[in-house]
Amino acid sequence: MHARYGGVVPELAARAHLDAIAPTVDQALQALPRGWDDVDAMAVTRGPGLIGSLLVGTSYAQAAALARGLPLVAVSHLAGHVYSAMLADASLQPPYLALVVSGGHTDCVVLRDHGEAVALAATRDDAVGEAFDKVARMLGLAYPGGPAVQRAAERGDARRFPLPRTRLEDSFSFSGLKTAVRYVVRDLGAAQLDERGAPRDAQVVADLAAAFQSAAVDQLVSGLEQALERSGAERIAVVGGVAANSALRDAVRERFAGLRVVIPPLAYCTDNAAMIAMAGWHRLQRGGPDAPGFEVDPGLAEFA
Numbered sequence: 176m177h178a179r180y181g182g183v184v185p186e187l188a189a190r191a192h193l194d195a196i197a198p199t200v201d202q203a204l205q206a207l208p209r210g211w212d213d214v215d216a217m218a219v220t221r222g223p224g225l226i227g228s229l230l231v232g233t234s235y236a237q238a239a240a241l242a243r244g245l246p247l248v249a250v251s252h253l254a255g256h257v258y259s260a261m262l263a264d265a266s267l268q269p270p271y272l273a274l275v276v277s278g279g280h281t282d283c284v285v286l287r288d289h290g291e292a293v294a295l296a297a298t299r300d301d302a303v304g305e306a307f308d309k310v311a312r313m314l315g316l317a318y319p320g321g322p323a324v325q326r327a328a329e330r331g332d333a334r335r336f337p338l339p340r341t342r343l344e345d346s347f348s349f350s351g352l353k354t355a356v357r358y359v360v361r362d363l364g365a366a367q368l369d370e371r372g373a374p375r376d377a378q379v380v381a382d383l384a385a386a387f388q389s390a391a392v393d394q395l396v397s398g399l400e401q402a403l404e405r406s407g408a409e410r411i412a413v414v415g416g417v418a419a420n421s422a423l424r425d426a427v428r429e430r431f432a433g434l435r436v437v438i439p440p441l442a443y444c445t446d447n448a449a450m451i452a453m454a455g456w457h458r459l460q461r462g463g464p465d466a467p468g469f470e471v472d473p474g475l476a477e478f479a
């Protein structure tokens with residue numbers, strides 16, 4: 176639905192949520208032998224995200240919790256990503272260092288304890304997932320861009336187009352890298368570009384995708400190195416949609432081979448409801464349910 180626009184259209188997303196939410200929940204309940212009777216509590220995303228979609232989710236969850244007499248907890252989407260590591264490895268406990276890499280975030284946080292996260296490095300401009308999506312667009316690849324760039328990069332030579340790496344003390348920046356790709360494309364000259372402005376030559380696309388992915392992975396790994404030094408953490412989790420990237424998974428495993436590294440399976444990297452349930456369950460143990468009528472928060476920046 177969003178692919179033809181090259182990005183998420185908020186109004187379409189909200190309407191699609193409205194259509195999809197009841198059948199989605201019904202389908203999930205079919206996996207339980209006794210349906211609703213097997214559910215002890217509900218968790219729902221309060222933010223960050225698009226307000227229309229958040230309102231659909233929280234309204235539905237509040238109504239369902241009320242109707243079923245279930246406790247309801249409101250969860251930060253980012254806490255969901257941080258807790259997704261515990262879905263992958265049930266024995267993982269805080270403290271651990273999490274690199275959160277998604278469409279809206281590139282952050283390093285330490286989950287010191289349940290409910291207690293300390294940010295070490297934050298997103299300065301474009302998030303890494305956003306950079307993948309924008310570069311995919313420049314290269315004429317499909318949306319969402321991450322998987323498309325990864326596939327193209329597999330056939331590419333990362334050394335053909337040297338790209339800069341931005342290293343900052345306490346934040347991640349990907350807009351310089353994105354702009355560098357834009358200049359390489361522009362400098363190919365109009366004859367080399369198609370009507371969308373993307374390179375015609377599939378090998379150029381593959382080589383640029385590989386160069387971008389390699390620079391992005393280098394930046395993430397060196398940011399993680401710095402955060403690790405400052406935090407003294409002994410366990411690392413890499414979470415969020417970009418953690419599905421095989422080059423990043425391999426690079427982190429190789430660079431931190433001596434440490435315990437948890438990277439969830441792909442289904443728990445990209446957005447999913449299981450991670451919200453995991454974060455919500457811990458929140459429920461700690462603070463009990465949220466009072467009915469809580470507000471959504473599109474700009475929420477809470478990691479636990």
Ligand code: KG4
Nearest residue numbers: 277278279304321322416417419420445446
């Ligand atoms: O966590 P997520 O599913 O949604 C947000 O919370 O934003 O992350 C989505 C982002 C998108 O930018 C998408 O392009 C990126 O994750 N992504 C990838 C891969 N799969 C998804 N980026 C690089 N490589 C991938 N294989």
Ligand code: ZN
Nearest residue numbers: 277415416446
């Ligand atoms: Zn996400």
